[in-house]
Amino acid sequence: MDQLPDWDFPSDQSNTSSFTLPLLSPPSSPPPPEKISVVTHIENIITSLTTTLAQTPSTSSLSIPLHSRRQQTTYFSPRTSSILPLPNTHPSHFTSTTFPRNPRQFTCILTLLSILHAHHSSTSTPLPPLLTKRQIYYHNPTLFRSQRNIDYLLDSLAATFRLTRRDLDICAAGKGLVYGEVYIDGAYFGGEGGGGLIPPSFSPESVTLAAGVRSVLLVEKETIFRALNSLRSGIVQKGLVMLCGKGYPDLNTRRLLLLLWKEKSVERVATLVDFDPDGVEIAATYKFGSTLLAHERVAVRGVDVVGVLSQDLISLITATAGGGGGSGVVVTTLTSRDRKKALELLARPWMPAAPSWKVEIQRMLFWGIKCEVEVFYSSTCFAGWVLGKVGKAVA
Amino acid sequence: MTTPLLSVARLGLLHSIRSFLPIIPLPALAIPTAIHLNIPNLLPDIWESILRAVPKKKQSHSRKRMRQLAGKALPDITALNKCPACGKIKRQNMLCEPSHPSDIFAIAVNPAYAISAGGDSSIQVWSLHEPDHPLVHKFENTHPLGVHHLATNREGGFAASAGFDGTVNIWNLESLSLVKQIAKGRSSGEVWAIALSPTGNFMAATTYNGRVCVYDIFGTGEKVREYETKGSFGMSVDISADGRLVASGHENGGVYIFNNDTGKIHHSLPGLIKTVRSVAFSPGGRLLAAAGDSNIIALYDVISGEQVGNLSGHSSWIFSISWSKTGEYILSGAFDGKVKVWSTDTKTCVATHTENDKALYGVKWIPKSSGIGEGFLTAGANGRICFYREATGS
Numbered sequence: 198m199d200q201l202p203d204w205d206f207p208s209d210q211s212n213t214s215s216f217t218l219p220l221l222s223p224p225s226s227p228p229p230p231e232k233i234s235v236v237t238h239i240e241n242i243i244t245s246l247t248t249t250l251a252q253t254p255s256t257s258s259l260s261i262p263l264h265s266r267r268q269q270t271t272y273f274s275p276r277t278s279s280i281l282p283l284p285n286t287h288p289s290h291f292t293s294t295t296f297p298r299n300p301r302q303f304t305c306i307l308t309l310l311s312i313l314h315a316h317h318s319s320t321s322t323p324l325p326p327l328l329t330k331r332q333i334y335y336h337n338p339t340l341f342r343s344q345r346n347i348d349y350l351l352d353s354l355a356a357t358f359r360l361t362r363r364d365l366d367i368c369a370a371g372k373g374l375v376y377g378e379v380y381i382d383g384a385y386f387g388g389e390g391g392g393g394l395i396p397p398s399f400s401p402e403s404v405t406l407a408a409g410v411r412s413v414l415l416v417e418k419e420t421i422f423r424a425l426n427s428l429r430s431g432i433v434q435k436g437l438v439m440l441c442g443k444g445y446p447d448l449n450t451r452r453l454l455l456l457l458w459k460e461k462s463v464e465r466v467a468t469l470v471d472f473d474p475d476g477v478e479i480a481a482t483y484k485f486g487s488t489l490l491a492h493e494r495v496a497v498r499g500v501d502v503v504g505v506l507s508q509d510l511i512s513l514i515t516a517t518a519g520g521g522g523g524s525g526v527v528v529t530t531l532t533s534r535d536r537k538k539a540l541e542l543l544a545r546p547w548m549p550a551a552p553s554w555k556v557e558i559q560r561m562l563f564w565g566i567k568c569e570v571e572v573f574y575s576s577t578c579f580a581g582w583v584l585g586k587v588g589k590a591v592a
Numbered sequence: 593m594t595t596p597l598l599s600v601a602r603l604g605l606l607h608s609i610r611s612f613l614p615i616i617p618l619p620a621l622a623i624p625t626a627i628h629l630n631i632p633n634l635l636p637d638i639w640e641s642i643l644r645a646v647p648k649k650k651q652s653h654s655r656k657r658m659r660q661l662a663g664k665a666l667p668d669i670t671a672l673n674k675c676p677a678c679g680k681i682k683r684q685n686m687l688c689e690p691s692h693p694s695d696i697f698a699i700a701v702n703p704a705y706a707i708s709a710g711g712d713s714s715i716q717v718w719s720l721h722e723p724d725h726p727l728v729h730k731f732e733n734t735h736p737l738g739v740h741h742l743a744t745n746r747e748g749g750f751a752a753s754a755g756f757d758g759t760v761n762i763w764n765l766e767s768l769s770l771v772k773q774i775a776k777g778r779s780s781g782e783v784w785a786i787a788l789s790p791t792g793n794f795m796a797a798t799t800y801n802g803r804v805c806v807y808d809i810f811g812t813g814e815k816v817r818e819y820e821t822k823g824s825f826g827m828s829v830d831i832s833a834d835g836r837l838v839a840s841g842h843e844n845g846g847v848y849i850f851n852n853d854t855g856k857i858h859h860s861l862p863g864l865i866k867t868v869r870s871v872a873f874s875p876g877g878r879l880l881a882a883a884g885d886s887n888i889i890a891l892y893d894v895i896s897g898e899q900v901g902n903l904s905g906h907s908s909w910i911f912s913i914s915w916s917k918t919g920e921y922i923l924s925g926a927f928d929g930k931v932k933v934w935s936t937d938t939k940t941c942v943a944t945h946t947e948n949d950k951a952l953y954g955v956k957w958i959p960k961s962s963g964i965g966e967g968f969l970t971a972g973a974n975g976r977i978c979f980y981r982e983a984t985g986s
Contacts (some may be wrong), residue, residue: 239678511949515908515928530825530843530867533781535802543737543756559711559738560973562756563697563953565825565843565867 235365238358239314258298261306262291263353264492271491273546275308279496280486280547282356302350305341309350312336316366327368327398348566362448367396373450374419376426377438378407381453387433391426391482395440397449401460404453409436412465413457414587415500416441421469421570430580437587438463445479451495454483458497465499467587472505473531473567474538477554485547503586505568507560513572528566536569647708673724684724697740699954702748702765706956706969708977715753717768718977720958725979729768734761741785745792746833746961752795752809760795763766767805774813785828789835796838796850798826804840804850809956818859819850827884830875837894839880841868847882849894859897863890870912876920879936881922883910889924889934903934905941912955914968923968925952931970931980950974 203518206455221502270290274281289389289511294302332345341347355362382403386392422441457463470476613679671684694711709715715731735755744751751763762771781800795807802824806817824844847861867886883889889903908928929950933943952972967981974984
């Protein structure tokens with residue numbers, strides 16, 4: 198995994214002794230920041246629980262603190278241009294699950310820890326495959342109650358250990374789509390096959406890009422992906438790989454994008470999103486990372502929005518206005534939810550790092566309109582339009 | 593023509609002053625005769641534009657030099673001065689570019705100043721009196737998320753600014769200071785478009801859900817009137833010259849007139865089905881102009897509520913309209929960057945100007961009392977303010 202320089206904060210080391218659980222005991226030799234294995238982390242928790250029990254048997258209150266994932270526990274780092282978790286120095290950054298008060302959640306965490314411990318300490322060869330979150334849920338559906346609960350706890354555990362979901366050997370069912378001259382785990386995603394779901398278990402070694410691939414086209418919606426995933430569209434010929442996160446992207450899609458950008462030959466990531474506040478936020482999720490998964494550190498600085506931009510609308514509006522109006526509603530008015538979301542975005546900490554996005558959102562608000570990519574889909578040559586946009590951005 | 597205002601023919605000569613346009617000798621601008629400057633290194637930008645300003649049929653360099661030696665070359669630009677804001681040398685009668693680093697969403701004028709604000713958090717005050725319109729003052733960090741509307745009162749003492757964060761600041765334009773902040777801490781969506789009453793005591797504001805509220809600025813700062821409409825986003829608002837009527841334009845095309853004396857709706861005006869982005873009472877208070885996405889300016893009789901005219905000719909959304917002091921002309925600025933001057937008598941367009949294809953968000957006549965003659969200013973998506981004025985000379 199990528200080791201960003203500010204992975205370990207110096208303040209992490211000073212405060213751990215005063216804290217009940219030595220979850221963050223720093224590695225003995227700081228220069229190579231070697232991660233504590235998952236097994237050690239889990240055993241640390243169990244040890245501290247038993248110690249508490251042994252020392253104060255009368256107060257039969259046990260608690261497991263998990264790092265909370267909120268805006269207050271993250272910050273925007275302009276240097277790395279990404280959202281990062283704050284150092285775990287303050288107890289208020291943790292939410293504790295206490296035994297007598299919250300028995301079900303406490304049991305859930307212990308069960309998860311035991312599943313993870315068993316998985317990580319197995320010595321079989323070959324190594325056991327990745328656990329999916331769904332598999333874990335089916336260990337005990339009556340206890341876990343909902344998949345959502347499990348997802349939340351697993352990501353919180355990863356944040357507490359300062360590891361990624363991948364380090365825990367866990368993956369989610371794939372949602373993202375990929376198309377282009379790329380091989381992942383031996384499967385080919387180009388040609389007339391139309392691409393497919395990103396396999397959840399890829400590793401840096403198992404992803405191979407064709408020689409000519411220099412940029413990635415990121416699309417927001419599956420419909421746009423389907424419109425472009427054939428040889429006729431010219432995506433492949435232009436040396437593009439297309440990724441689609443189906444709305445807000447899952448971790449897997451973002452990890453693949455980071456891998457392509459950081460370790461493969463990809464230089465630019467051209468993003469095609471709707472001209473609405475959600476479109477901007479989706480692009481921001483790729484570019485700066487998200488608050489909830491700040492500990493995963495998947496932010497791709499190279500993400501660049503190529504459409505739909507406000508200047509694309511100018512011709513659209515003037516054209517429809519000239520063409521006798523009223524015929525086709527191409528732009529829609531903002532709802533109050535959109536306006537609220539746009540105002541939230543304007544106040545985001547990463548906004549100063551993307552001044553052109555700020556202008557786009559302000560125009561959106563002032564014009565009072567939004568526009569979907571599909572509007573351009575009806576125009577004669579959609580693929581040509583997209584490629585023109587990407588070409589302009591890359592050149 | 594004997595009218596105190598400029599005639600139609602002279603309006604056609606209104607001249608826009610811009611930096612990057614190729615230098616074309618304009619007799620109307622009364623430029624002094626050529627003086628050759630031997631200091632090109634001091635004026636690199638302008639010098640380059642002179643070098644590039646060749647006639648359409650390109651002449652050879654030696655030919656051009658011969659003409660220059662014979663005193664027949666293109667005249668040099670001599671109307672230069674320093675930008676008071678940044679210190680760079682610029683052409684007179686234009687503002688140094690760009691005035692704002694992002695779009696200018698709103699402009700307002702009073703007899704002394706033009707005020708501009710936009711996507712950055714500052715509000716800038718420009719002098720109207722001097723021919724080169726220097727920057728007089730800059731209010732920094734007024735609204736952190738940007739400013740979307742500005743308003744001044746007719747008497748000119750106060751200005752109000754509405755920010756994306758939902759707050760409204762009231763400014764004193766004589767002392768150039770902040771008077772007070774109203775609507776602070778309210779939920780966003782309470783204030784969009786704003787207008788000030790002639791004396792500056794009251795402010796009308798539209799809301800996201802279509803209400804129109806009148807605030808008592810210098811009293812409690814609270815609402816004194818609240819008018820309900822059908823719930824469509826309130827895009828624009830205006831107060832009549834006597835302060836008795838309030839008009840609002842809405843996203844669904846609705847135009848309403850309210851009476852402040854009775855606190856009741858005065859008229860609900862039909863006719864427009866698309867978003868109304870600007871409404872304006874005539875100076876006499878007899879007519880109301882409304883314009884927006886339907887590309888026409890509709891004129892209504894305020895008393896009867898009848899639609900008395902349509903001004904059509906724009907080919908894109910109209911963002912802003914402004915009445916001249918006498919009510920003889922209407923100025924309109926559109927999304928495609930075109931600004932048009934309309935005669936209200938003949939209901940025809942008498943002049944069209946285009947700077948570029950960037951949207952214009954604000955157009956305003958310069959008040960006659962500013963002492964610099966008739967003219968107007970425009971601002972929009974290119975972040976610049978352009979001053980147009982009546983051509984001087986003959």
